[in-house]
Amino acid sequence: MGSVFVRREVLTMRAPIVVFAVLAFSVPAYAQIELTGSYSPILYEDYIERGPGSDLGDFTGMPLTDEGRAKGLLYTSNLPSTNERQCLAQAPWVLQYRPLGMRIWSEVDKDDKVIAWKIEGDYLRDTLTIWMDGRPEPSPNALSTAAGFSTGKWEGDTLTIHTTHVKTTWIRRGNGIPASDQTTYWVHITRHDDLLTVVTIQEDPFYLSEPHVVSRVFKFDPRANQGGRSICNTANEIPRLEDSGIVPHYLPGQNPEADFMMRTYNLPKEAALGYAESLYPEFRHKLKGLYTPPAACGRYCCGWIERQGLPGAAPGLACNDGGLGDLHPVVRSKSEEGKAAPAKK
């Protein structure tokens, strides 16, 4: 009887303490915010690259090594038509350079703890899996895969990711800037309200002379239905190439577009062809006296083609859109919005 009384007293007295203790020390295991959802890219930076595609020989903003530059200049637009090279443009984190967005979700274990974040996007060759369970990176000799191997950790509300074991690819958009299978990425994903900022810091001992840093903004868009096609299918695109053994290319020093940016935009070679010095403000000392703006904007001049035809858009733009408005006007009525993602360019 006395023993029961004491036990009840203990329970009575300690219950509040236990409750306090549970509440007091229920600090989140690690800071994180919800990333799950579909995100549309905001194409207000590098629009030409992410929309119609880069010009051949446009390596502006790149810190290339001589080898990277030379390899990039071997590229012709027919090269991706060969079966073996059709997937090279679908590098991990290529979403930074493409006009479509991504879908993010998490996978949990039996205790509902997130063990991985997944990213899928139209332009990825495979779904990116970002392991959050602390597993070590594989051996340097392990297989390189289309998605690479990624681990992540939360730094405050930023998901920091390290990606290794990637395949040889092209990076950026459509003009052959190469990335080797020794490329690694540090990636920081931060969400501010509905905006998702993705910073990629890419290193490549062969083709980059310093880390290549790019930051992009995506917008949470539950109607976007982004992603869902992280795959690369190959097909013969040019019958003449089929079984011919031909690898379209320019020989070193013979690319007729190597000086396209120089002759079109009055840029010095160091700027057009991706020398690291051109990325920093002091490069303007070299530009001053050399550079004069083109007399007029020749093409792709308009503010935002996708707004054409939409309420509030500039009607009858006077600027030269380079024909893109006729070729691919992403014009959707309000009633069509949300039904389907924009067509792949």
Next chain:
Amino acid sequence: MKSRIPNPKSQILITAAFIVALGLNVFAQGRGAAPGRAGGPPATARAAAPFDPTGYWVAIISEDWRWRMVTPAKGDVVSIPLSAEALRLAEAWDPAKDEAAGEQCKAYGAPGLMRGPTRLHITWQDDNTLKIESDYGTQTRLLRFAGAAEAGRAGARTWQGVTTAQWTMASGGGRGRGGARHGSIKSVTTQLRPGYLRKNGVPYSDRAVFTEYWDLHVETNGDQYLVDTNVVEDPVYLQTPWITSLHFKKEPDASKWDPSSCDARF
């Protein structure tokens, strides 16, 4: 049988300790402006800082190079969602007129300046005011946190406008494992003097609002990047908010600081 019920004094101490701990944790769960000490005066913005934004930072022009590093052709307004009136103004851009009017700094207002080829020198002017100086155009902007001295005369519009700021602490009160603190700055700039988003005369109006989210990323090799995710809203010249992000790399010292005056052409 010996009772295991703590004596009343112990109960009080234990309960008090848990209440204090609970209070701290509830604090830690919140998001928003950095809290002050319970019952005391609010912490200063400098004391509450979850990261150190001070130092010399250089813009890495790895995006939009042709529109940021040099002045593009007149009428090249690609990637900015301009209104028809803004497009008309951009196509009528005349730098000589700006020079004659003493407005050669129009491309150096806060929304245009931040995309420019600049270095930033960030310091605490006082405990609640962050000073951002640029060598490009030799501009100065003040980020005023709560408690900072009042901004200039109401209605006065300047190239750098009036900026209010707050720390946004990461989940868990900004405390990660190991006690590291995390968060970002959200700043909002208004009272801007009409200027250019791009050097070639792409306009923003005096009704523009410039919102920025500042984050610091520290790499394993010691490199530090300050990332400025920003939104320009302008009901006069933009169809929709213009959203971009910029990244600056920390430099060890002022050796590359290179002040230049405003230039309406180059």
